[in-house]
Amino acid sequence: MSEHDAIILEMKDVKVHFHLDEGVLKAVDGIDLQIKRGKTLGIVGESGCGKSVTAQAILRIVPKPGEVVGDINLYRNDANHKNEATNLTNLNPRGKEIRDIRGGEIAMIFQEPMKAFSPIHSIGNQIMEAILLHATEDKEEAYRIAVDILKKVGMSNPEQRLSEYPHQLSGGMRQRAMIAMALSCNPSILIADEPTTALDVTVQAQVLQLINDLKSNNDTSVIFITHDLGVIAEMSDDVAVMYLGKVVEYTDVDSLFYNPKHPYTKALMNSIPAIGRENKRLESIEGTVPFPMNLPQGCGFYSRCKLAVDGVCNVSDIPLIQVSKGHTVRCLMVEAEHKEIEVVS
Numbered sequence: 444m445s446e447h448d449a450i451i452l453e454m455k456d457v458k459v460h461f462h463l464d465e466g467v468l469k470a471v472d473g474i475d476l477q478i479k480r481g482k483t484l485g486i487v488g489e490s491g492c493g494k495s496v497t498a499q500a501i502l503r504i505v506p507k508p509g510e511v512v513g514d515i516n517l518y519r520n521d522a523n524h525k526n527e528a529t530n531l532t533n534l535n536p537r538g539k540e541i542r543d544i545r546g547g548e549i550a551m552i553f554q555e556p557m558k559a560f561s562p563i564h565s566i567g568n569q570i571m572e573a574i575l576l577h578a579t580e581d582k583e584e585a586y587r588i589a590v591d592i593l594k595k596v597g598m599s600n601p602e603q604r605l606s607e608y609p610h611q612l613s614g615g616m617r618q619r620a621m622i623a624m625a626l627s628c629n630p631s632i633l634i635a636d637e638p639t640t641a642l643d644v645t646v647q648a649q650v651l652q653l654i655n656d657l658k659s660n661n662d663t664s665v666i667f668i669t670h671d672l673g674v675i676a677e678m679s680d681d682v683a684v685m686y687l688g689k690v691v692e693y694t695d696v697d698s699l700f701y702n703p704k705h706p707y708t709k710a711l712m713n714s715i716p717a718i719g720r721e722n723k724r725l726e727s728i729e730g731t732v733p734f735p736m737n738l739p740q741g742c743g744f745y746s747r748c749k750l751a752v753d754g755v756c757n758v759s760d761i762p763l764i765q766v767s768k769g770h771t772v773r774c775l776m777v778e779a780e781h782k783e784i785e786v787v788s
């Protein structure tokens with residue numbers, strides 16, 4: 444398999460800037476990511492780091508006055524595309540091609556399913572509408588697919604569920620219904636943005652298991668967005684740690700947990716409870732993510748970093764460096780530790 448056969452989506456130097464009266468808000472500021480076929484990329488970071496806007500950029504649903512630049516190459520492996528790249532940033536956000544891709548090739552599930560469903564139509568109507576739009580024109584077949592998919596996501600009485608309205612379902616069932624709608628067109632990529640945050644722990648575990656099962660059974664690629672490192676450990680093959688619109692550490696899940704490098708990643712790790720660390724106090728990361736407008740020069744984490752050195756870390760943009768194959772970090776202190784390492788960008 445060539446490298447490109449293994450990659451379904453690639454982001455190169457993607458920026459999402461909102462041009463506001465007060466200045467330019469840099470929600471995403473030059474990120475490079477690769478999504479592998481049949482694998483999960485976890486994107487982790489605190490609130491405001493740019494995770495959701497990254498997902499919106501892929502689907503071209505960034506609200507105005509947001510502007511997306513850079514390359515978001517989708518490699519479709521069907522008869523019409525034969526793995527050639529479609530650059531999603533070049534598509535008209537309201538045009539037919541991106542509308543076909545959205546909900547067809549790439550589907551998304553959100554934290555709050557009520558956002559995905561209209562309250563005035565039955566679950567069945569909405570799931571069937573998606574199927575009729577992307578998968579078949581035959582209503583009876585669409586109904587059969589809808590029933591099958593509700594069974595697949597573990598909903599009892601699927602025929603009855605289809606006639607119910609979103610408010611008649613429990614939170615967990617609504618989440619399953621939204622996953623069903625996302626999966627009804629057999630997407631190659633599923634984007635899950637904090638899909639379990641609003642659920643209780645048991646239902647959360649079931650929904651995560653469901654996403655993992657669907658990934659292995661259908662070879663779906665998943666982009667899993669969360670602020671929760673515990674969920675990242677459970678779900679991801681690769682992980683991108685985001686801070687202030689940039690990827691600050693990017694590697695496979697084992698390297699991230701066994702050999703974290705960036706001070707922000709380490710701080711996130713120290714702020715979660717872990718087995719075998721009972722005697723260590725949990726540390727919260729002091730301060731909050733700065734507002735991404737009119738930022739000072741240098742590292743975005745400077746104001747909160749225990750290792751930061753004045754005159755070094757707050758002078759110019761921090762390059763991404765490779766600490767080992769497939770493991771990149773954006774930190775000058777890590778660079779100083781690894782004198783022989785390679786600067787990537």
Ligand SMILES: Nc1ncnc2c1ncn2[C@@H]1O[C@H](COP(=O)(O)OP(=O)(O)OP(=O)(O)O)[C@@H](O)[C@H]1O
Binds near residue numbers: 492495507670
């Ligand atoms: N439509 C918008 N207009 C202006 N600014 C926005 C818009 N959407 C997001 N932002 C800003 O972009 C930055 C990144 O937001 P984003 O929602 O991507 O963060 P996040 O990491 O997903 O956090 P959360 O987990 O809270 O959603 C934030 O500073 C946010 O205020």
